[in-house]
Amino acid sequence: MRYISNNEKIKNFLLLIIGAIIYGIGASCFVGPANIAPGGAVGIALMLNYLTNLPVGALTLTINVPLLILAWRYLSHRFAVKTTISCIVCSVILDYLITPNFPVYNGSRLLGSLYGGILIGIGMALIFIAGCSTGGTDIAGYLLQKKRPDVSIGRALLILDGIILTFSIFVFHDVDAGLFGMASLYAETKVIDAILYGYDAGTQVSIITKEPEIITQHIIDDLERSATIINGKGGYSDKELSIVICVVRRSEFSTLKSIVRESDDKAFVIVTEATEVLGLGFKNIAELN
Structure with missing residues (x-):
């Protein structure tokens, strides 16, 4: 295994914290108030929050628990541990720092979806640079690819996020929820691509x-x-x-x-x-x- 210096560990941890804060702002201050679920575990958590009013961070972590167990068993222990730490950090920051202290955006729903997607994308990119993952459909995609190597990760994520976007239409009783969710997801992936290079293109x-x-x-x-x-x-x-x-x-x-x-x-x-x-x-x- 490659030795990671203390300076690199500190840098990666700071990137994780900063990425989690930006990610949380996008989800809690822009996407959530617009009743948009732009895929991933946070998308499912936002729908459950709409139905139950439970904290989004805690719901996101709960959704990730079974996926993390599967990742530990079928992927790698190192990946599972790093993703668990990332999920806990993101959930705690979202519930205890962002939600209570940051104002929400109540303007144009379209702008909310785009700005939310951009912020989530920036946050996820920083988390990726730190060598971590936000879990959710990332884990599910890797698990599917482990079972079916012929299915690309990009295609798996597209299918999973598409299902979540479709469900959001029925949860929010609004077709626009799915359409704005697509816009948010598109902005998110484009920002990540711009920062880190292509997704399944490689x-x-x-x-x-x-x-x-x-x-x-x-x-x-x-x-x-x-x-x-x-x-x-x-x-x-x-x-x-x-x-x-x-x-x-x-x-x-x-x-x-x-x-x-x-x-x-x-x-x-x-x-x-x-x-x-x-x-x-x-x-x-x-x-x-």
């Missing part, structure tokens, strides 16, 4: 390095992914070198950069946004026409 990273085995082993251990090592030769130096090629998702890219920096700070890294990724863990190549 990011291809080519690493020219003298430490291919170390970097590849960290990719396997820390990201639970694999990589391809290609032998090459420098055109100017005429020295033997290796190229490590890896494709990761948005929530993994920050960790990959840290792996490269700590393994070989003289590595040459080329990052390319892959508009389509085919194969195990992404889109099934059999789906091609």
Whole structure:
């Protein structure tokens, strides 16, 4: 496992706190008052809050509990622990800091959905950079992909969030709830994409390095992914070198950069946004026409 310094731990924790605050403002001050459920566990929690008036943070954490147990059993213990910490932090900040102290936006419903989606997206991006996850449909998507490797995470999340948006129409007795929810979800995903790179499209990273085995082993251990090592030769130096090629998702890219920096700070890294990724863990190549 990659050693994480105390400074990096502090930085990641601060990013988690800041991300949770921004995430909570978007959910509690903009999306919630507009009766919008933009997918994810927080979307389900907002619908339950509308029906029961129970705290949104506590409901979000409760919804995540069975998913976290499944993540512990079927995904990885490290992922489950980090996601649990993230969920607890987000829930506590939402219920005890944001909801009691921040004013709600009661203006245009469209603006509320867009600004809420943007803030939630920024918050989630910072949480992803910290190496954590907000749980909810993220866990459900990974679990589905574990069971059905041919189903991409992007498609799984689209299906799950679509179901939540459809239910919101009946819970709020308002077709606009689903439509504004779609607008909010679109803004959220676009902001995340802009900050962290594409979602299931993926990011291809080519690493020219003298430490291919170390970097590849960290990719396997820390990201639970694999990589391809290609032998090459420098055109100017005429020295033997290796190229490590890896494709990761948005929530993994920050960790990959840290792996490269700590393994070989003289590595040459080329990052390319892959508009389509085919194969195990992404889109099934059999789906091609």
